[in-house]
Amino acid sequence: xxxxxxxxxxxxxxxxxxxxxxxxxxxxxxxxxxxxxTLFNIIAGLIEPSEGKVTVDGLSDSGRIxxxxxxxxxxxxxxxxxxxxxxxxxxxxxxxxxxxxxxxARKILDRYGLGEYADxxxxxxxxxxxxxxxxxxxxxxxxxxxxxDEPFGALDNLTRLRMxxxxxDVWQDSEASxxxxxxxxxxxxxxSDRVYVLTERPATxxxxxxxxxxxxxxxxxVLTPEFASYKTEALNHLHTGAxxxxxxxxxxS
Amino acid sequence: MDKKLRLxxxxxxxxxxxxxxxxxxxxxxxxTIITNSDPRLFPPPSDVANAFIDDPSLYIRNAKxxxxxxxxxxxxGAVVGIALGLLVTYSKPLRRAVYPWLVIxxxxxxxxxxxxxxxxxxxxxxxxxxxxxxxxxxxxxxxTTDGLVSVDSQxxxxxxxxxxxxxxxxxxxxxxxxLPHVFTGMKVAAAFSVLGAVFGEWVGARGGLGYLxxxxxxxxxxxxxxxxxxxxxxxxVMFFGLITLIERLVIPWHFDNRAEDT
Numbered sequence: 001x002x003x004x005x006x007x008x009x010x011x012x013x014x015x016x017x018x019x020x021x022x023x024x025x026x027x028x029x030x031x032x033x034x035x036x037x038t039l040f041n042i043i044a045g046l047i048e049p050s051e052g053k054v055t056v057d058g059l060s061d062s063g064r065i066x067x068x069x070x071x072x073x074x075x076x077x078x079x080x081x082x083x084x085x086x087x088x089x090x091x092x093x094x095x096x097x098x099x100x101x102x103x104x105a106r107k108i109l110d111r112y113g114l115g116e117y118a119d120x121x122x123x124x125x126x127x128x129x130x131x132x133x134x135x136x137x138x139x140x141x142x143x144x145x146x147x148x149d150e151p152f153g154a155l156d157n158l159t160r161l162r163m164x165x166x167x168x169d170v171w172q173d174s175e176a177s178x179x180x181x182x183x184x185x186x187x188x189x190x191x192s193d194r195v196y197v198l199t200e201r202p203a204t205x206x207x208x209x210x211x212x213x214x215x216x217x218x219x220x221x222v223l224t225p226e227f228a229s230y231k232t233e234a235l236n237h238l239h240t241g242a243x244x245x246x247x248x249x250x251x252x253s
Numbered sequence: 254m255d256k257k258l259r260l261x262x263x264x265x266x267x268x269x270x271x272x273x274x275x276x277x278x279x280x281x282x283x284x285t286i287i288t289n290s291d292p293r294l295f296p297p298p299s300d301v302a303n304a305f306i307d308d309p310s311l312y313i314r315n316a317k318x319x320x321x322x323x324x325x326x327x328x329x330g331a332v333v334g335i336a337l338g339l340l341v342t343y344s345k346p347l348r349r350a351v352y353p354w355l356v357i358x359x360x361x362x363x364x365x366x367x368x369x370x371x372x373x374x375x376x377x378x379x380x381x382x383x384x385x386x387x388x389x390x391x392x393x394x395x396x397t398t399d400g401l402v403s404v405d406s407q408x409x410x411x412x413x414x415x416x417x418x419x420x421x422x423x424x425x426x427x428x429x430x431x432l433p434h435v436f437t438g439m440k441v442a443a444a445f446s447v448l449g450a451v452f453g454e455w456v457g458a459r460g461g462l463g464y465l466x467x468x469x470x471x472x473x474x475x476x477x478x479x480x481x482x483x484x485x486x487x488x489x490v491m492f493f494g495l496i497t498l499i500e501r502l503v504i505p506w507h508f509d510n511r512a513e514d515t
Contacts, residue, residue, distance in 0.1 A: 044414045066416025076411050080429035080506045089425065093415040121506045141415055 011202035030198030069142035075134035077122035090141025326385020334390035338397025371457035381453030389442035400434025
């Protein structure tokens with residue numbers, strides 16, 4: 001699949017070929033500004049690729065919109081809705097009766113440890129809680145395929161590690177397939193079954209790492225030699241692009 | 254748990270202006286005594302209070318007339334303002350054609366318009382309602398447009414990933430986002446609607462505080478004039494307070510932000 005900017009001049013994504021199977025956790029790792037978010041916008045159906053095809057559960061073209069749960073970098077919780085109403089939003093939009101959607105939201109919030117905050121407004125939650133609520137909303141909107149775009153990017157490092165463990169637990173209890181964007185090498189390797197390492201713009205897959213490490217994977221896994229060898233390989237490919245380090249940074253669109 | 258805190262905040266918020274007001278009135282009273290000023294030119298606050306106490310029904314009756322003009326005019330202005338805000342947001346050609354005229358309409362001196370309206374509609378309530386509406390619609394339409402346009406585009410994208418249509422995006426995102434802006438416009442309009450009602454009465458009326466003010470001013474009953482001004486100000490503050498109260502009921506989330514920090 002290819003994608004060029006609307007003006008058709010600069011290629012953003014080139015020969016991008018990735019796939020996610022049932023209940024797989026797959027990460028897309030790349031330098032900031034390489035077009036990772038564009039990739040997700042295409043998969044979610046917000047924009048169409050210039051060439052090529054995206055198939056979600058057998059549906060392509062406009063049929064795929066609404067099939068993926070898409071969590072963007074910002075939690076985008078609406079300040080005018082309670083936490084429960086925010087979490088239920090995807091289902092309400094999809095035509096579930098409001099009360100049924102709200103019940104489902106309460107149930108998932110209970111499981112995510114946010115039960116007592118269901119009737120609070122989002123501004124009353126901490127950063128980590130907001131991300132959990134946003135993930136609950138994503139899960140409820142589409143339980144099978146989740147696109148997570150740097151969901152923990154704005155969190156402090158400790159909260160981030162805790163959120164990773166929590167996400168792995170949540171994912172293992174579900175049937176979901178997850179496609180995860182990050183520019184944190186450790187995060188990608190710790191979480192994923194497979195990591196696609198992307199190049200600078202125009203982004204293409206530099207290498208595919210099949211991460212065969214046992215699950216569950218605690219924090220300390222980052223200290224094992226096996227982990228280090230995956231990390232070395234990922235870093236090597238991240239640094240071989242035309243403009244190593246600060247070569248051709250571009251604002252993410 | 255922070256109710257007590259908020260209450261204390263309420264007292265600390267109302268106390269300084271209250272003290273300031275009392276200080277100004279006391280200074281004014283003192284000034285008239287020291288300078289021995291002519292009460293017809295500069296009546297002491299005690300005279301003004303007596304003027305009101307002498308015949309409160311006169312003020313209350315006329316205040317009622319003015320209040321009705323304000324509320325009706327504000328209502329019309331709000332409906333027109335919000336409708337214009339929606340039209341200007343959703344129709345580009347309409348925005349191009351109408352928006353400059355909205356601004357131009359605000360450069361026309363309202364008393365001039367009021368005079369024409371009396372020629373057309375006589376001494377009835379209608380010209381006053383129209384004048385108030387003319388003043389009220391503008392801040393409301395501008396703030397409504399502002400609110401509808403300034404929506405977070407990523408929230409709309411999020412709605413689209415759910416497969417939402419335009420109506421759903423409008424209902425779940427645009428309207429709630431715009432409401433605080435709309436209320437800001439309405440509060441400005443509420444404060445100005447006193448002005449509109451008084452202008453409307455000045456060019457031709459048989460009642461109302463603006464009408465009463467003209468009569469009292471002509472007969473140099475300055476203490477009465479000040480009493481009327483005080484009642485007018487009270488009317489404006491009450492109307493502003495009413496809109497603020499409605500705002501708190503309609504968009505509680507907008508005020509619930511500073512709660513517990515966990």
